[in-house]
Amino acid sequence: MNRSFARIAAGRARQSGFTLVEMAVVLVVIGLILSAVMIGRDVQRNAEYTRIRQTFVNQWAEAYNAYRQRMGVAVGDSLDHPREMVNGRNFGGNGTSLSGQDMTTVTAPPAVCNAAAGPGMARTMQADLSLITLMRQAGVELPPGRGPGLEDRYVYQDSNGNPQEIQICFQWNRPGTPSGSGNVMVISGLTPDLARALSAGLKGAVDANSGTFRQEGIANGVMAAGAVGANRGSLDWTVNNTQRYAQQANANTFEDQVATVVAHYRMNQ
Numbered sequence: 001m002n003r004s005f006a007r008i009a010a011g012r013a014r015q016s017g018f019t020l021v022e023m024a025v026v027l028v029v030i031g032l033i034l035s036a037v038m039i040g041r042d043v044q045r046n047a048e049y050t051r052i053r054q055t056f057v058n059q060w061a062e063a064y065n066a067y068r069q070r071m072g073v074a075v076g077d078s079l080d081h082p083r084e085m086v087n088g089r090n091f092g093g094n095g096t097s098l099s100g101q102d103m104t105t106v107t108a109p110p111a112v113c114n115a116a117a118g119p120g121m122a123r124t125m126q127a128d129l130s131l132i133t134l135m136r137q138a139g140v141e142l143p144p145g146r147g148p149g150l151e152d153r154y155v156y157q158d159s160n161g162n163p164q165e166i167q168i169c170f171q172w173n174r175p176g177t178p179s180g181s182g183n184v185m186v187i188s189g190l191t192p193d194l195a196r197a198l199s200a201g202l203k204g205a206v207d208a209n210s211g212t213f214r215q216e217g218i219a220n221g222v223m224a225a226g227a228v229g230a231n232r233g234s235l236d237w238t239v240n241n242t243q244r245y246a247q248q249a250n251a252n253t254f255e256d257q258v259a260t261v262v263a264h265y266r267m268n269q
Contacts, residue, residue, distance in 0.1 A: 045157075045159070045193070046197065048156055048157075049193070049194055049197035049198070049201075050197070050201070052154060052156060052166070052194065052198070053197070053198050053201045053202065055143060056143050056145070056154045056166070057168075057185075057187065057198060057202070057265070059142075059143040060142075060143060060152075060168050060185060061185060061265070061267065063135060063140050063141070063142055063143070064170065064183075064185065064267055065267075065268070065269065066138075066140045066141075067134070067135060067138050067140050068269050070138050070139065070140065071138050073088070074086045074088065074170075074172070074183050074269075075087070075112050075131070075134055075135075075170050076088070076089060076090075076109075076112045076126065076129050076134060076170075077089055083098070085108075085109070085172035085183060086109070086111070086112055086170045086171050086172045086183050086184075087109040087110060087111070087112050087126055087129065087170075087171070087172065088109065088172070089109075090109040090110065090126060091106075091108075091109045091172075103174055103175050104174060104175045104176040106174055108123070108171070108172055108173065108174045108177075109126065109171075109172060110123060110124050110125055110126040110127075110171075111123045111124065111125045111126065111169045111170065111171035111186060112125065112126055112129050112131050112134070112169060112170045112171065113125040113126075113130075113131055113152070113167070113169035114130055114131040114132045114150075114151075114152045114169075115130070117169065118167035118168075118169055118186060118187075118188030118189065118262065119167070119188050119189060119260070120188050120189075120216075120260065120261070120262045121169065121186055121188055121216070121262055122216055122217065122262070123171050123186070125169065131152055131168070131169065131170065132149065132151055132152060135151075146165075152167055152168045152169075153165055153166065153167055153168075154166040156194070158191045158193075158257065158258040159191065159193055159241050159258060160241075160254055160255065160256060160257065160258055162256070162257040162258070164189055164191060164194075164257070164258070164260060165189050166187060166188065166189040166190065166194075167187075167188045167189055168185060168186070168187060169185075169186040169188075170183065170184070170185055170186065170267075171183075171184060171186055172184075173264065178214075178216075178217050178218055178219035178220075179214040179215065179216050179217060179218060179219070179263075179264040180212070180214055180220070180264060180266050182266055182267065183266070183267045183269070184264040184265060184266050184267060185264070185265040185267060186216070186262060186263075186264060187262065187263045187264075187265060188260070188262045189260050190260055190261050190262070190263055191239075191241075191258045191259075191260055192236075192237045192239050192240050192241060192258070192259075192261065193241065195208070195215070195237045195261055195263060196236075196237065198213065198263070199213050199263075202265065205234070206234075206236075207234035207235055207236065208234075208235050208236060208237045208238070208261075208263075209234065209235040210234065212265060212266040213263060213264075213265050213266075214263065214264055215235075215237055215238065215261055215262070215263055215264075216261070216262040216263065216264055218235060218238070237261050238261060239258075239259040239260065239261055240259075241258055243258070243259035244256045244257065244258070244259055245257035245258060245259050245260060246259070247259070
């Protein structure tokens with residue numbers, strides 16, 4: 001009996017630990033779980049970017065078009081002497097003729113924003129014009145944004161989990177403007193990931209220097225690094241996820257707020 005009991009006890013002792021195969025299986029399962037978590041975060045972030053494009057940027061483009069159809073002029077333009085430009089009422093005086101003017105040399109009117117110009121915008125805003133007020137007076141329905149009075153803003157998280165805020169303004173770009181001429185939506189507060197996602201959704205390409213969606217200050221004809229001759233190449237957005245907000249130094253940690261850019265989205269009228 002004692003010998004049998006000893007053999008049973010020894011067998012149980014041998015079975016109490018994990019084999020190398022069992023440990024390998026456990027490690028593989030853990031790796032799969034971590035990979036799924038990382039993929040899930042990317043999927044969730046991409047879904048948020050799509051939602052921003054569809055329910056915020058596109059709806060603001062529709063709001064602009066609705067204002068144009070209802071009022072007969074661009075946002076902030078003069079009803080008596082329209083200029084066909086955003087804030088045209090503050091361009092050269094209502095009675096001044098445009099004939100014979102070289103539009104590449106004129107001073108463009110200030111942007112139309114709500115409360116303040118977006119961070120990083122090159123253009124100042126028109127102090128006595130409110131984008132939200134103009135839209136409401138025209139009876140235009142706006143996307144919800146951040147809430148009443150802040151329909152021009154949208155908050156999201158960057159790749160480090162820090163809050164970022166998009167802001168919408170409108171302005172007229174004179175011919176020769178690097179990011180394109182005409183009436184444009186100015187979108188500030190874009191991380192490089194979001195800028196590329198919006199670019200792909202709005203024009204089918206992720207670059208910053210072509211088509212209807214470009215980075216502010218980046219010209220269509222700029223030569224990309226390594227491009228030769230007529231093949232000028234595409235330019236990436238000038239910030240990346242290693243750069244910190246407002247500083248854009250390559251010293252980003254996973255706790256920092258990611259640097260942002262300003263984009264111009266050309267309106268169709």
